[in-house]
Amino acid sequence: MKIEDGTGTGRAAKIDENNRLFTQAAASSELHENSLKEEQVYMFSSGEFTSITTTGTETGCFYIKNDSSTKKLILSSIRTCGTQVQKVTFYKNATGGTLISDQTPGQSTNLNFTSSNSAEATVYIGANAKTVTGGTWFGQHINHVGHSTVDTRDALILGKNDSLSVTFEVAVAGEVCIAIEGYFE
Numbered sequence: 330m331k332i333e334d335g336t337g338t339g340r341a342a343k344i345d346e347n348n349r350l351f352t353q354a355a356a357s358s359e360l361h362e363n364s365l366k367e368e369q370v371y372m373f374s375s376g377e378f379t380s381i382t383t384t385g386t387e388t389g390c391f392y393i394k395n396d397s398s399t400k401k402l403i404l405s406s407i408r409t410c411g412t413q414v415q416k417v418t419f420y421k422n423a424t425g426g427t428l429i430s431d432q433t434p435g436q437s438t439n440l441n442f443t444s445s446n447s448a449e450a451t452v453y454i455g456a457n458a459k460t461v462t463g464g465t466w467f468g469q470h471i472n473h474v475g476h477s478t479v480d481t482r483d484a485l486i487l488g489k490n491d492s493l494s495v496t497f498e499v500a501v502a503g504e505v506c507i508a509i510e511g512y513f514e
Contacts, residue, residue: 414473423463
């Protein structure tokens with residue numbers, strides 16, 4: 330049996346003695362393809378460090394909501410950092426608190442610098458003693474001095490009007506930040 334390329338050049342595919350077909354492929358990530366073709370990959374972040382002096386209680390530091398009526402927002406990774414050890418807690422679809430009601434805009438940057446597309450998302454950043462209420466506890470981790478990255482493997486998906494809120498709790502005053510990479514599909 331001979332497998333030809335189908336374009337009339339007469340090239341044949343190589344098959345070894347174990348009947349394995351030799352191929353060559355180029356792979357790229359979903360993020361790369363989306364950024365290149367759809368121009369819809371973003372970094373959502375707190376920007377500057379947030380100073381937390383209220384200790385022993387959760388401080389609302391970050392809120393992101395998918396405002397798109399047609400696309401899902403897929404969160405690829407969540408990076409948290411701090412100058413002190415902190416407990417980081419995530420909430421699904423929070424309904425209130427001063428993090429949401431005070432509405433301090435966060436950053437939303439298209440990772441394709443050649444694109445003028447803007448994210449269809451609401452991003453708020455918190456400050457010392459901001460609160461998050463309602464919603465459902467989603468998870469938590471301890472972040473030591475420095476940073477931690479949670480690779481969600483594109484499995485954390487926000488549908489229309491879904492949101493994710495992030496709180497930090499510190500035992501000693503310090504500074505924290507957060508950056509979330511995501512794309513619309």
